[in-house]
Amino acid sequence: MHFLLYASSLACAIGTSYGQIFVPAEVQQYAMQALDTFSEYVHYDGPSLTEILKPKPTQKVNIAAAADCSYWMESITHQGVAAFNSNPSSYKVFRNVKDFGAKGDGVTDDTAAINSAISSGGRCAPGSCASTTTTPAVVYFPAGTYLVSSSIISYYYTQIIGNPKCMPTLRATSGFTNAAGTIGVIDGDPYGSNGKLQLGGATNVFWRQIRNLIIDTTLVPVSSSISGVHWPTGQATSLQNIVFRMNSAANTQHVGIFIEEGSGGFMNDLVFTGGKLGLNVGNQQFTMRNLTFNGVSTAINQIWDWGWTYQNININNCSVGVDLTSGGASAQTVGSITFFDSSITNTPIGFKTVRDSNSQPNTAGSLILENIKLSNVPTAVQGANGPLLSGVSSISAWGQGHSYTPDGPNQFAGSITANTRPSNLLQSDGKYYQRSKPQYETLPLSSFVSARTLGAKGDGKTDDTSALQGAINQAKSQGKVLFVDHGDYLVTNTIYIPAGSKIVGEAYSVILSSGSYFNDMSNPKPVVQLGKSGEAGSIEWSDMIVSTQGQQKGAVLFEYNLVAPAGTPSGLWDVHSRIGGFAGSNLQNANCPKTPGTTITSSNLNQNCISGYMTMHITKSAAGLYLENVWLWVADHDVEDPALSQITIYAGRGLLDESANGPVWLVGTAVEHHARYEYQFALAKNVFGGQIQTETAYYQPNPNAKIPFPVVNSIYDPTFTPPTVTDNNTAIPAANGWGLRIFNSSSILTYGVGLYSFFDNYSTACSAQGNGTRCQSRILSMEGSSGVSVYNLNTVGTHWPITVDGTDVAKWQDNQDAFVESVALFRV
Ligand SMILES: *[C@@H]1O[C@H](CO)[C@@H](O)[C@H](O)[C@H]1NC(C)=O
Ligand SMILES: *[C@@H]1O[C@H](CO)[C@@H](O)[C@H](O)[C@H]1NC(C)=O
Ligand SMILES: *[C@@H]1O[C@H](CO)[C@@H](O)[C@H](O)[C@H]1NC(C)=O
Ligand SMILES: *[C@@H]1O[C@H](CO)[C@@H](O)[C@H](O)[C@H]1NC(C)=O
Ligand SMILES: *[C@@H]1O[C@H](CO)[C@@H](O)[C@H](O)[C@H]1NC(C)=O
Ligand SMILES: *[C@@H]1O[C@H](CO)[C@@H](O)[C@H](O)[C@H]1NC(C)=O
Secondary structure: OHHHHHHHHHHHHHOOOOOEEEOOHHHHHHHHHHHHHHHOOOOOOOOOHHHHOOOOOOOEEEOOHHHOOOOHHHHOOOOOOOOOOOOOOOOOOEEEHHHHOOOOEEEEEOHHHHHHHHHOOOOOOOOOOOOOOOOOEEEEEOOOEEEEOOOEEOOOOEEEEEOOOOOOEEEEOOOOOOOOOOOOOEEOOOEOOOOOEOOOOHHHOOOEEEEEEEEEOOOOOOOOOOEEEEOOEOOOEEEEEEEEEOOOOOOOOOEEEEEOOEOOOEEEEEEEEOOOEEEEEEEEEEEEEEEEEEOOOEEEEEEEEEEEEEEEEEEEOOOEEEEOOOOOOOOOOEOEEEEEEEEEEOOOEEEEOOOOOOOOOOOOOEEEEEEEEEEOOOEEEEEOOEEEEEOOOEEEEEEEEEEEOOOOOEEEEEEOOOOOOOHHHEOOOOOEOOOOOOOOOOOOHHHEEEOOOOOOOOEEEEEOHHHHHHHHHHHHHOOOEEEEOOOEEEEOOOEEEOOOOEEEEEEEEEEEEOOHHHOOOOOOEEEEEEOOOOOEOOOEEEEEEEEEOOOEOOEEEEEEOOEOOOOOOEEEEEEEEEEOOOOOOOOOOOOOEOOOOOOOOOOOOOHHHEEOOEEEEEOOOOEOEEEEEEEEEEOOEOOOOOOOOEEOOEOOEEEEEOOOOOOEEEEEEEEEOOOOEEEEEEOOEEEEEEEEEEEOOOOOOOOOOOOOOOOOHHHOOOOOOOOEEEEOOEEEEOOOOEEEEEEOOEEEEEEEEEEEOOOEOOEOHHHOOOOOOOOEEEOEEEEOOEEEEEEEEEEEOEEEOEEEOOEEEEOHHHOEEOOEEEEEEEEO
């Protein structure tokens, strides 16, 4: 396998077209030298590589299809514009590391060149800038092997992208050293001399990616605890398609990914080989899908968390699969883990836990396992005093923690009934359907058209409605992929995306709604309409953001109507919404400062800061929508402000799913700071959600969720009466927005749910650990619904974490897990 990887990156380096080519002598020589270098640590018993590739100078060599490394993103005309940069005409969004002097020849030290590709152009450097959206960058790696001797430092809003067809290798030299404060081959947020992460707090690091790389630390001595990637991060971030090759010699200390804090986030399609720890990770929450660990000592070491969703994980030849013993039985730091559709092979211990009925905190160490195949795993679950589950070849479902089914709490540890999975949510192997973000590496450049080439300006000021619509229509009619070059595309009317469209942005190209068309609260309009009602077919869309500019009282940012055929759902990958808090929004600190000192009513509320009627609407007749890594955010702070000042923006509703039969998949999604609710399922059916995460608006209950958007019955708006409830002689806000409301719905299956209420009128005193008042009374409402299953619910600042048909079912003090309240299993 290692051999094949190298052989194909080599082939990429020496040929650029299909089929038979003549290899010039000097290229052959380079190739042979390179292969000789590789063979030092490639375990390959066949004929010597030099022998294989030793043609006479005129001999034809069949490099075959692998020789074609051409990738559209590398060769397309680079016209990305950072519209709100101080110098948009000269600022470069796209950077090819080779244009900055990186050689990628496996010999030259490329550290400085790569870091210069990232840092040039007055970008948001850790240490001197907390965050900004005005200096986005794509840092592109063509095929090659790039030697690095110290960390590559990734900046805010940076997409590090390798050629997916011929994955480039970032290889740490044997003498690799972490410069002061840095950790890892790629450091996503170094430490300053003050001992703090240098970007504006890990939970505020948004909108960035790394994909298509081989990160190779095999040359680094085993005594080094080098990490492949250091990634303390917030939402709308992703790592995709990365191979971590670690030194596997005895006593290796190598780590694949190190995360110590943040509020993630999503990762998928990662492979780890060798090393001590594949993942060494702590963060509030994360969703990780399709990870493979081969021959790592401990595949996953969980440092701490509230909730973590692991989907389709394959662990082979490790010593321990997942270690959640951090802190020990008396002070567990791992809140909960949900782990499913996975396999573990040739590994003595699957899961290691110290949780039992006496461990502390009370509900920490919650664990749910579902649909796991085991082969040669003597102990599936190891407890503090011996095996809890052993000698099994599969786990239908198993768990430990507190359950409410729907009454509780019941303390449980053992087999549970697996969820009844609706067939339209599944692939043929019985796992939940999954699909990674398409990167279109098999399509030639001629299959792409550029929105900017077709006349859209994306300059944040020109009305691009007709140009962007024209580009979408043209791409669709020609069967091409629309590349929306980085920019801010101002639109004053609905943009319609027909079935069959494939659209890909660049470092999150932005569609910015503006004007009176979207400003009527009694006549809401979609900004982006995905199919007309009843329209059959599906679309693919990735790497973009839908936003609003100024007051937009009637804007529905996404309206999904398509009826996708079975097996071919529409997909949105890294498509986010962002309302306020960024340059160009006209909803920044200067416009919409927080006002906790003033009691806000309908008459004094700042009308200019009402923007967004609803963020995403999946309509009744719609079917087949797959969301992966989608963050629907109403800004709580101004990202451009060095102080990250908090702001108050009013947006009506988060995600409403009314799809009568689904299927809808919410893989790694989050919805934050809307007024009436974050997620609402109304008369909906057949939903997979994991991890789903919310935050209540920080200003609530000043004002509460009832204003400024009046109840609309046709969209099943929740009503809130009375505004407070009293428990133990204390009044608690009862008209804060719902984190999750499930109304007259069925077969809603969630694998990891985090519903957070940190604030009361901008004060966090209410969410302080142990404060029994809490910030809001209720956050999860189940009404008239059945077939609902919630695995690992974690709430913050909530007095009653679960409410069923108006009855409060779970109390916070019964489910304490340090800062959060945790319920491992809830079913109605
Ligand atoms: C999982 O990731 C591998 C690459 O690591 C990829 O080849 C495969 O298609 C992915 N599978 C799924 C189901 O996403
Ligand atoms: C696991 O180890 C076995 C025995 O050494 C080997 O045959 C197999 O290929 C390994 N599996 C993986 C995925 O590395
Ligand atoms: C909000 O909090 C501030 C103190 O931070 C207080 O003065 C004000 O009265 C509060 N307003 C409401 C409506 O709770
Ligand atoms: C009720 O309030 C009192 C006084 O604040 C507090 O000591 C007690 O723990 C509370 N009881 C419950 C069940 O929250
Ligand atoms: C919700 O379900 C209840 C109970 O079945 C029913 O009375 C009510 O009409 C339903 N509401 C809607 C809007 O369908
Ligand atoms: C508990 O939260 C309430 C509501 O926000 C607040 O008034 C109170 O001061 C908090 N108590 C402590 C000890 O922080």
